[in-house]
Amino acid sequence: MLWTKAWLETRWRFLIGLGLLLFSAAGTVLQYPMVLKLIPLVPANVGGMVGERIREAAELARTYHGFIWSKWFRENASHSATFFAVLLGMAGLLSPSRGALFTLSMPVTRQRLLGVRAAAGLAELFILAFIPSLLIPFLSPAVGESFGLASTLIYSFCLFVACSVFFSFAFLLSTVFDDIWRPLLIALGVAFALALVDQILDFPAHSLFGVMSGATYFRGGGLPWGGLLVSAAVSALLYYGAVANIARRDF
Numbered sequence: 001m002l003w004t005k006a007w008l009e010t011r012w013r014f015l016i017g018l019g020l021l022l023f024s025a026a027g028t029v030l031q032y033p034m035v036l037k038l039i040p041l042v043p044a045n046v047g048g049m050v051g052e053r054i055r056e057a058a059e060l061a062r063t064y065h066g067f068i069w070s071k072w073f074r075e076n077a078s079h080s081a082t083f084f085a086v087l088l089g090m091a092g093l094l095s096p097s098r099g100a101l102f103t104l105s106m107p108v109t110r111q112r113l114l115g116v117r118a119a120a121g122l123a124e125l126f127i128l129a130f131i132p133s134l135l136i137p138f139l140s141p142a143v144g145e146s147f148g149l150a151s152t153l154i155y156s157f158c159l160f161v162a163c164s165v166f167f168s169f170a171f172l173l174s175t176v177f178d179d180i181w182r183p184l185l186i187a188l189g190v191a192f193a194l195a196l197v198d199q200i201l202d203f204p205a206h207s208l209f210g211v212m213s214g215a216t217y218f219r220g221g222g223l224p225w226g227g228l229l230v231s232a233a234v235s236a237l238l239y240y241g242a243v244a245n246i247a248r249r250d251f
Contacts, residue, residue: 002113006120010088014124017084021132024080028072029139035061064145066218068136073155074203074213077133078163079195082212084128085163086187088121089170090180110246118171118239125167129160154223155214162212162231166191168238175245 039058060066091114133156140147166187173183198209205215211227 002116003120006117009091009117010121010124013084013087014128017080017087017128018131021077021080021084021128022135024076025072025132025135026139028068028076029136029143032061032064032067032143032145035067064140065147065151068147069155069213069218072133072136073159073218074209074215077129077159078209078212081125081128081159081163082166082191082195083188085125085167086170086184086191088124089167089174089187090183091117091121091171091174111243114239114243114246118168118242121167121171122164125163126160129163130156133159151217154217158214158217158224158228159212161228161235162208164235165208165231165238168235168242172238172242172245175242 039061057070060070130153133152134149137147137149137152169190170183170187173186174180177183194208198204198207201207203213203215204210205219205221206224206227208227208231210216211224211231214224216222216224216227
């Protein structure tokens with residue numbers, strides 16, 4: 001019953017996210033031939049940060065692997081998965097409009113209730129992180145290119161682990177506020193601020209979004225184990241904070 005309830009509460013967020021990410025992944029692959037034609041048109045004399053970003057994007061796009069990493073794993077997938085991680089993490093446990101008192105009065109412990117809800121959301125996030133990305137190796141021959149399955153799995157793993165931080169943060173906020181808007185706005189605001197800092201600092205490999213994109217692996221340095229372990233630890237701490245909030249709250 002708890003699993004069914006968790007699925008019913010999140011199914012539309014999950015299905016919409018899956019559809020959008022699949023469409024975005026397919027579009028990223030199919031636009032590569034057009035991008036190749038545009039690379040010679042990139043001006044070499046544009047100065048400033050904007051010019052540097054344009055030249056960097058053009059340089060990465062000279063190889064198919066670089067294009068997929070920068071366009072999909074560093075940008076589209078990271079930003080979209082973060083957004084849906086926040087949506088999936090909003091449990092609405094205290095929202096009267098979502099039957100909070102009924103949910104918390106069910107004949108199960110609060111720890112089990114939160115555990116099932118978090119596990120269901122993380123399972124959906126796992127699918128969002130992996131399935132759309134797995135479309136890339138299978139569609140790549142359509143544009144005369146190839147992308148390694150092993151690389152896809154590694155990037156997707158980094159995406160899932162780092163995104164789980166935003167999931168758990170939204171989950172924690174849902175045990176603090178009794179509406180859905182404040183957790184949503186706060187979590188997205190924090191994500192936007194971190195992404196902006198990444199842009200300013202030129203995408204540091206060991207930042208949260210750097211770990212999410214697998215930047216260290218792309219640059220030949222192997223998996224960012226330190227960043228992955230820190231992300232997993234932070235996610236677990238945020239989850240236990242949510243459990244502690246609900247366990248000690250008097251309803």
